[in-house]
Amino acid sequence: MKPAPFEYIAPESIEQALAALAQYGDEAKILAGGQSLMPLLNMRLTTPGVVVDINGLDELNYIRQQGERLHIGALTRQYRLERDARIRQTVPVLAAATRLIGHPSIRYAGTIGGSLAHADPAAELPAAMCALEAELTVVGPSGSRAIQAVDFFQGALNADVRPDELLTEVRIPIRKNAVWGVREYTRRAGDFALAGAIVLAEIEADRWANGRVVLFGVEDRPLRVSPAEAALTQQALSDGQAAGVAAAAVNGLACHADLHASAEYRKQLARVMVKRACLDAVAMRDGKKGQENMTGSA
Amino acid sequence: MRPQRRTIVTTEVNGAPVEALVDVRTTLADFLREEVGCTSVHLGCEHGVCGACTVLLNGLPVRSCLRLAAQAAGHEITTLEGVMQTERGKTIGQVFVEQFAMQCGFCTAGFALSLYHLLERAPEPVTDQDIHETLGGHICRCTGYVSIVEAAKRLRDHRG
Amino acid sequence: MSQHSPTTAPPSTEGRRLFDLQAQYIADLTPLPNLAQAAVVRSPYAHARIRRIDTRAALALPGVISVLTGREVQEWSRPFAVAAERPGRYYSCALDKARYVGEPVAVVVATNRYIAEDARDAIEVEYEPLPAVVDVEAAMQPSAPILHEELETNVAIDRQLTYGDVAAVFSAADIVFSQRYVFPRYQSFPLETYGIIASWNPSASQVSFWANFHGPYSMLAVLAGALRVPLSKLRVVTPPDVGGSFGNKIALYPYMALMALASRKAGRPVKWIEDRLESLSASSTGTDRVTELEVAARGDGQLLGLKMRLMDNVGAYIRAPEPGCLFRPIGNFMNAYKIEHLEVNALAVMTNVCPSGPNRGYACQQHYFPIERAIDELALKLGKDPATVRLQNLIQPQDIPYRTVTGGLYDSGDYPRATQRALELSQYWQLRQSTGAAAPSDSSVWRGVGMAVAIDPSGSNMGYIDVSKKATQRRPNLVRVGSAQTTRIYLDATGGIIVELETAAHGQGQETTAAFIVAQALGIAPADVTVIAGMDTGSRPWSVSSGSYSSRFGAVGASSIVAAARRLQENLLQAAAYFLDSDASRLRLRAGRIVSLDDAQIGLSLKDIAARLHWSTGTLPPHLETATQVAGTFVASALDYPNERDQVNSSAVYAFTADVAVVEIDKETLDIRVTTYVTVHDAGNILHPQIARGQFAGGLLHGLAGALYEELRYTETGDFLTGTLMDYLCPTLNEMPGSIVMDHIVLPTPQALTGAKGVGESTAQTAPIAIANAVADAVRHLGLEITELPLTPDKLWQQLGARLEREPAGT
Ligand SMILES: Cc1cc2nc3c(=O)[nH]c(=O)nc-3n(C[C@H](O)[C@H](O)[C@H](O)COP(=O)(O)OP(=O)(O)OC[C@H]3O[C@@H](n4cnc5c(N)ncnc54)[C@H](O)[C@@H]3O)c2cc1C
Ligand code: FES
Numbered sequence A: 001m002k003p004a005p006f007e008y009i010a011p012e013s014i015e016q017a018l019a020a021l022a023q024y025g026d027e028a029k030i031l032a033g034g035q036s037l038m039p040l041l042n043m044r045l046t047t048p049g050v051v052v053d054i055n056g057l058d059e060l061n062y063i064r065q066q067g068e069r070l071h072i073g074a075l076t077r078q079y080r081l082e083r084d085a086r087i088r089q090t091v092p093v094l095a096a097a098t099r100l101i102g103h104p105s106i107r108y109a110g111t112i113g114g115s116l117a118h119a120d121p122a123a124e125l126p127a128a129m130c131a132l133e134a135e136l137t138v139v140g141p142s143g144s145r146a147i148q149a150v151d152f153f154q155g156a157l158n159a160d161v162r163p164d165e166l167l168t169e170v171r172i173p174i175r176k177n178a179v180w181g182v183r184e185y186t187r188r189a190g191d192f193a194l195a196g197a198i199v200l201a202e203i204e205a206d207r208w209a210n211g212r213v214v215l216f217g218v219e220d221r222p223l224r225v226s227p228a229e230a231a232l233t234q235q236a237l238s239d240g241q242a243a244g245v246a247a248a249a250v251n252g253l254a255c256h257a258d259l260h261a262s263a264e265y266r267k268q269l270a271r272v273m274v275k276r277a278c279l280d281a282v283a284m285r286d287g288k289k290g291q292e293n294m295t296g297s298a
Numbered sequence B: 001m002r003p004q005r006r007t008i009v010t011t012e013v014n015g016a017p018v019e020a021l022v023d024v025r026t027t028l029a030d031f032l033r034e035e036v037g038c039t040s041v042h043l044g045c046e047h048g049v050c051g052a053c054t055v056l057l058n059g060l061p062v063r064s065c066l067r068l069a070a071q072a073a074g075h076e077i078t079t080l081e082g083v084m085q086t087e088r089g090k091t092i093g094q095v096f097v098e099q100f101a102m103q104c105g106f107c108t109a110g111f112a113l114s115l116y117h118l119l120e121r122a123p124e125p126v127t128d129q130d131i132h133e134t135l136g137g138h139i140c141r142c143t144g145y146v147s148i149v150e151a152a153k154r155l156r157d158h159r160g
Numbered sequence C: 001m002s003q004h005s006p007t008t009a010p011p012s013t014e015g016r017r018l019f020d021l022q023a024q025y026i027a028d029l030t031p032l033p034n035l036a037q038a039a040v041v042r043s044p045y046a047h048a049r050i051r052r053i054d055t056r057a058a059l060a061l062p063g064v065i066s067v068l069t070g071r072e073v074q075e076w077s078r079p080f081a082v083a084a085e086r087p088g089r090y091y092s093c094a095l096d097k098a099r100y101v102g103e104p105v106a107v108v109v110a111t112n113r114y115i116a117e118d119a120r121d122a123i124e125v126e127y128e129p130l131p132a133v134v135d136v137e138a139a140m141q142p143s144a145p146i147l148h149e150e151l152e153t154n155v156a157i158d159r160q161l162t163y164g165d166v167a168a169v170f171s172a173a174d175i176v177f178s179q180r181y182v183f184p185r186y187q188s189f190p191l192e193t194y195g196i197i198a199s200w201n202p203s204a205s206q207v208s209f210w211a212n213f214h215g216p217y218s219m220l221a222v223l224a225g226a227l228r229v230p231l232s233k234l235r236v237v238t239p240p241d242v243g244g245s246f247g248n249k250i251a252l253y254p255y256m257a258l259m260a261l262a263s264r265k266a267g268r269p270v271k272w273i274e275d276r277l278e279s280l281s282a283s284s285t286g287t288d289r290v291t292e293l294e295v296a297a298r299g300d301g302q303l304l305g306l307k308m309r310l311m312d313n314v315g316a317y318i319r320a321p322e323p324g325c326l327f328r329p330i331g332n333f334m335n336a337y338k339i340e341h342l343e344v345n346a347l348a349v350m351t352n353v354c355p356s357g358p359n360r361g362y363a364c365q366q367h368y369f370p371i372e373r374a375i376d377e378l379a380l381k382l383g384k385d386p387a388t389v390r391l392q393n394l395i396q397p398q399d400i401p402y403r404t405v406t407g408g409l410y411d412s413g414d415y416p417r418a419t420q421r422a423l424e425l426s427q428y429w430q431l432r433q434s435t436g437a438a439a440p441s442d443s444s445v446w447r448g449v450g451m452a453v454a455i456d457p458s459g460s461n462m463g464y465i466d467v468s469k470k471a472t473q474r475r476p477n478l479v480r481v482g483s484a485q486t487t488r489i490y491l492d493a494t495g496g497i498i499v500e501l502e503t504a505a506h507g508q509g510q511e512t513t514a515a516f517i518v519a520q521a522l523g524i525a526p527a528d529v530t531v532i533a534g535m536d537t538g539s540r541p542w543s544v545s546s547g548s549y550s551s552r553f554g555a556v557g558a559s560s561i562v563a564a565a566r567r568l569q570e571n572l573l574q575a576a577a578y579f580l581d582s583d584a585s586r587l588r589l590r591a592g593r594i595v596s597l598d599d600a601q602i603g604l605s606l607k608d609i610a611a612r613l614h615w616s617t618g619t620l621p622p623h624l625e626t627a628t629q630v631a632g633t634f635v636a637s638a639l640d641y642p643n644e645r646d647q648v649n650s651s652a653v654y655a656f657t658a659d660v661a662v663v664e665i666d667k668e669t670l671d672i673r674v675t676t677y678v679t680v681h682d683a684g685n686i687l688h689p690q691i692a693r694g695q696f697a698g699g700l701l702h703g704l705a706g707a708l709y710e711e712l713r714y715t716e717t718g719d720f721l722t723g724t725l726m727d728y729l730c731p732t733l734n735e736m737p738g739s740i741v742m743d744h745i746v747l748p749t750p751q752a753l754t755g756a757k758g759v760g761e762s763t764a765q766t767a768p769i770a771i772a773n774a775v776a777d778a779v780r781h782l783g784l785e786i787t788e789l790p791l792t793p794d795k796l797w798q799q800l801g802a803r804l805e806r807e808p809a810g811t
């Protein structure tokens, strides 16, 4: 189980990286943390002609606050997202979602950009970006583009980043008084979710505003479900209404089926995850659960 | 700058400089085993799930099957061979041996390295949950994990 | 036999070697110069005719040495022998037809593995896909695709066995019921995969192997036969460290044949390390089985008789040690119950999946699952508690030794006591008040408690295999009776002790245990005993029984260590008597010294005796000339050969396990968690407490895997679905029961010098059942029946989903 032959280049700047991508186009594959790409290479499920290793691009490794936004460089390792004090303060839901990725040693290597560009439908970070209404920056030969997270994910393992482009940054709006919940169900701790949900809202004078409900692992991409968001925002949420939000979230949902979950069971999981994430958010509002205690699993 | 099929890797493994010409597709795990002679690095799956190939990269535990040797340039790599030169490493070995925290031993180096990293975190407290999260990233087929967790807790409790 | 269960014992020798960075696994070895690396071309089809293999592109790649295909395999080898009425012709490689996904089709040899895999991918094989069948019952239908055309059927074995008067008890019974049970296909999953270094030496017609093969060494006879070399020309070295097996690596020998032929073709030694994808799809797996079970009982719960139809899916080829899954538990077919009437229809059926073989708890997992599930059902039908029905039917201590109707000799034990202990430790009776329908309805989980008991057989000579043939067809000139194991001990010139095992351990801590046993016998420190690990048939004597399998070490292997240690002890006394001019009966061995009972001043240290025995050989009387070298052989003599009524004592000793599992099922996600697991063993004397405990815990993980997580799955047409560890879910620490209680009672067996029974397979046999019974208890009031494993949330949903959608809050 060894990779097929390829050539290797390790650019030292974004320009060099783009030049390499421009030159080798479809033949090239970007290597970031390698936690998704390397298994595919080892199994020869992907056989690129050139591997462009971007780990030398230190300029893409950062977390900064710029006004009301948090800017995160694509090469920032996942473990930093879960530990970084600023993230825990300003967008704690991101830290909580990140903790659900694989195992510690996966997160020491994996990058935020790699997870987003890989666009696994069951991955946490794409869902978190949709929930946080992040904007993604992609640079290519003709300059840079800004893409809303919900538009970036176009299908299973299919993100809006062309072979000659590089995802460089995500920008996350910071919103005050947020309450949230992240839940997912896995058979084994650390596995990809069979279904997961992120619920997020802001408390404005006793009202829930800007509610967001995102499902992951259920269809071919993370899914913002507007009827559920409407239900979430309509009134001050109570325990009983969480079930209503959950029902709205899965109404008409056509989940995919795989080895571990039939479509119907997956739908049930999605419903339960939304409900539990809502209840976490309610508990947070009521001060019953501190943000630090949110582990989020099942 | 041109893509290469072979490259010279200059790196540091267990504190000693290493320089070797490798095919760029060589995984770090194969490089450590075949070129450097670190046979404590075991391959249980070669797709990132089992943790048997864990090494410390600049002190952080990572899967060496999910990394290219070419990427090692400029980094410090530590395997069980290196960790056993430290006091903490020796203590881990001692406690594992006393607790029978291994049977066939194929998974053991991976567990030991992840645990080493966790214990290095002092003075931050190490909770049971930390232990479960850290060891949960490794597969052992023999022990049922019971003795490994016991060893980990003993090490945590006696951490200097 | 005195009771023995030490509270302190030496630390792990094997572990020490590992942390001293001296471990040697097969992948670490380069024992020969010029070693080339192999990669195997495998069939992507479940069933396909091989039309053409074009190796030109592969051979043109720089670094590629040779390609072996079925053509040479057919020319250079013979099919492997197996005990079946209708075996398919099984070679190490597909010849004209591939019969499962992953079957070897060719072997590439190159200067390194990367290039070998490049060449593997460059080989063009033209296949003509054929209809495939993977389901055991479907494969028995007349319309099913036939795997081996010359047999005109997929049924390799169809045996009818009858014990007692089944018709009579079934007609006299108050209650008779039947049920169909399905035991899944899952794998031993050792963390280290197969590894082989093979070197074909053409002029000596000799072949050498370095391989993580651990026996039984009787398989080497099968291998030599296939390779057409005399057994004495086959050398097999097993490295000191082997990364687990649990039965899996017994099936290494066909790959040893393949690599020997690849080496022959390449003209150089060849190394092959299997990767995980190959291991999952094409090494060996446990046998999946469908059982139709009929139970006859009295109204008071007394079991009267069983009828079982066992349908084993042995995969594309029936490969030795199969059909062991049908016959290994023959002596203990009735588990721990006093049942005297049994009818068995044993079928081995070939389908388009990977060949099967032993998996921890070989055959007992498959066999006890239906019986122990049915006992719960019986209890329920009679309004009794399953524990009560078990206790009522267990063989009583006063009946032991007990000869089962199928020929087993239960040597020792107190089954009710061990069972009671498990019930006590788990607080079973209290739990019963709050599980199943009795659980509080406002809880977010359903709760269940379940139990299982198991006779745990260990030590065998595989004589039972011949039950696959009718009595009239057995070879009267070769009856397998007994099973021997030999250990050698040497006293070096300085008083050091060297112990040489022929057991090829793979994680059982045998070096630690052997040193402990010898040290105790000689009154010295375990650290002063050196145990030579690994195995080498080229330099160490061995027998067909050598190796580690069927939990054999505690009873058989370790007994040969005791025998050898006793012999050395006797030699030392004789030598001291000679040197001291004293009577051996007046001497004793104490703390590494021989001392006189008559005068405490008179004595000799081990070191002194050793020096004289080595240096003063010219002065020694004949009986002391070889006193420094002893061989102790232990024969498990109770093992016998099937008689004309198909009765056989299939195992040397029989341990016992009683387990209780408590599960909680999330009412919304249907997630199943084992919250508490209690396992109580009667393994006889305990040789090393921590090692025994480690085996119990490891067995629990193994059983839990089969109960809830692991299954090798295929589509109906034979495509393999669980090819990676993302899909084949080996449990991690976080899936283990929240609370694990392990305990044992000590009833030594008179059948072994150690008094020890098996510990290796133990909980792997009971855990799938105890967990299934607990889940059944939790969900029975919802109308669910549990008849197959693994139990997954998705499967529960298939049965419960509609109801949960109606009552979403959960009831
Ligand atoms: C055992 C295991 C368990 C895991 N569990 C989870 C889990 O539960 N949840 C989860 O979400 N993930 C999981 N992962 C995957 C992990 O999160 C990966 O780190 C992540 O999916 C990819 O990030 P990476 O940096 O490793 O990217 P790589 O693997 O290097 O790259 C992934 C893909 O993205 C492309 N790419 C990378 N960076 C960029 C960029 N800047 N611009 C454009 N394209 C780019 C690459 O070309 C490649 O196609 C698991 C992995 C393993 C091995
Ligand atoms: S071998 Fe690297 S994680 Fe299994």
Ligand code: FES
Pocket (backbone or CB within 6 Å): B101, B102, B103, B104, B105, B106, B107, B108, B139, B140, B141, B142, B143, C191, C243, C244, C507
């Ligand atoms: S000790 Fe064998 S896999 Fe862990």
